[in-house]
Amino acid sequence: MSNVINVPLGTRSYAIHIGAGLLPQLGLLTAQALRGRACLLVTDSHVSQIYGEFAAASLRAAGFSVSRAVVPAGEASKCGEQLFALYNAAKQAGLDRTGIVVALGGGVVGDLAGFLAATWLRGVAFVQVPTTLLAMVDSSVGGKTGIDLPSGKNLVGAFHQPSLVVADLATLETLPPREIRAGMAEVVKYGAIRDTQLFQALEKLATTFSKAWKIPSEIIARCCAIKADVVANDEREETGLRAILNFGHTLGHAIEKATGYGRILHGEAVAIGMVAAARLSTKLTGLPDADATRLEALLTKLELPVRAPGLAWPELRAAMKLDKKSQGGIPRFVLLKKLGEAVTGCVVPEDVLQEVAHGLGE
Numbered sequence: 001m002s003n004v005i006n007v008p009l010g011t012r013s014y015a016i017h018i019g020a021g022l023l024p025q026l027g028l029l030t031a032q033a034l035r036g037r038a039c040l041l042v043t044d045s046h047v048s049q050i051y052g053e054f055a056a057a058s059l060r061a062a063g064f065s066v067s068r069a070v071v072p073a074g075e076a077s078k079c080g081e082q083l084f085a086l087y088n089a090a091k092q093a094g095l096d097r098t099g100i101v102v103a104l105g106g107g108v109v110g111d112l113a114g115f116l117a118a119t120w121l122r123g124v125a126f127v128q129v130p131t132t133l134l135a136m137v138d139s140s141v142g143g144k145t146g147i148d149l150p151s152g153k154n155l156v157g158a159f160h161q162p163s164l165v166v167a168d169l170a171t172l173e174t175l176p177p178r179e180i181r182a183g184m185a186e187v188v189k190y191g192a193i194r195d196t197q198l199f200q201a202l203e204k205l206a207t208t209f210s211k212a213w214k215i216p217s218e219i220i221a222r223c224c225a226i227k228a229d230v231v232a233n234d235e236r237e238e239t240g241l242r243a244i245l246n247f248g249h250t251l252g253h254a255i256e257k258a259t260g261y262g263r264i265l266h267g268e269a270v271a272i273g274m275v276a277a278a279r280l281s282t283k284l285t286g287l288p289d290a291d292a293t294r295l296e297a298l299l300t301k302l303e304l305p306v307r308a309p310g311l312a313w314p315e316l317r318a319a320m321k322l323d324k325k326s327q328g329g330i331p332r333f334v335l336l337k338k339l340g341e342a343v344t345g346c347v348v349p350e351d352v353l354q355e356v357a358h359g360l361g362e
């Protein structure tokens with residue numbers, strides 16, 4: 001059984017297919033969505049070993065010619081050096097304007113390969129095949145692509161929507177528990193900003209979650225539906241709506257940068273960032289203390305970090321200044337009025353920010 005969710009964006013609309021055992025249908029689904037024949041399958045060193053050949057075989061069986069490019073696993077690959085290596089791979093694969101980039105992997109591969117697709121020959125089609133929970137519920141949908149710079153996360157990028165997303169839930173069976181937990185942070189985010197029913201369902205799930213690390217497909221589908229709705233209404237983060245998806249990310253991105261990309265996973269940094277944002281919200285936007293406590297308790301039950309001991313405030317503050325969401329060097333935060341309702345573009349007084357950030361270090 002698979003779920004199909006549409007992302008309605010006019011001529012750039014696309015379908016997200018969600019279900020267990022979809023990888024063998026990748027070729028067929030791609031052929032239904034796109035006319036090109038040459039594919040560059042971009043993946044990382046872990047995912048290539050487990051799923052690379054399955055994906056390539058499915059594409060070949062549907063008539064595509066497939067070249068494979070493999071980047072080292074991990075956040076450090078979301079960089080200019082790997083991007084330029086992929087441009088060479090695209091050239092060698094003979095990828096012309098009808099060519100297709102297929103991103104098989106987590107958010108790192110999706111963001112990097114998506115940016116390759118956005119910029120190669122001024123833009124070619126791409127297909128997202130997310131294999132992490134985080135990529136299934138967040139990064140594979142919505143068309144944000146890009147790379148990190150030493151000076152900041154995602155500082156170079158483009159909006160470039162995929163033509164198709166194929167999320168095979170069976171691939172989550174090989175994903176390490178730490179990565180599942182990191183993905184759960186983005187799942188909790190959707191509940192906190194947009195859907196109290198989802199939040200309650202997660203509180204229930206959290207009581208047994210660490211025994212099985214299994215996440216019901218309806219929850220993944222619900223997250224994709226929320227993201228599809230937000231993106232359809234503010235594709236390029238112009239009205240402020242899409243910015244709600246950045247809840248927990250202002251401090252989260254700063255933590256990732258200050259600790260060197262990859263040591264604290266993106267989802268883990270977002271968990272800490274959401275706790276900080278909730279505390280700021282109790283001081284600035286009227287979030288009841290009890291709701292901030294519920295959020296922290298849920299993340300703790302999911303075995304996510306909620307503190308960042310040892311992080312130096314000056315480094316964090318400097319990283320926030322360079323954050324994409326800053327304006328004139330002043331960081332902007334997404335805060336909560338209550339669970340399920342977020343406010344964007346919030347400026348936080350320096351003393352309040354410092355007090356909350358210090359609290360996280362305890």
Ligand code: NAD
Pocket residue numbers: 044045046047050073074075078105106107108109111131132133134135138139140141142143144145154171172173174175176179182266267
């Ligand atoms: P990731 O891509 O680094 O994958 C995590 C690890 O899991 C890697 O080691 C990978 O090799 C391994 N892996 C992937 N699938 C596997 C599987 N099925 N079985 C076994 N191992 C597997 O990390 P991620 O958490 O998926 O993505 C994080 C990135 O996503 C960050 O760079 C973040 O900025 C980005 N992101 C982008 C958006 C967006 O809208 N574009 C949204 C959220 C996050």
Ligand code: GLY
Pocket residue numbers: 138141142144242245246
């Ligand atoms: N993950 C944030 C966004 O897609 O806008």
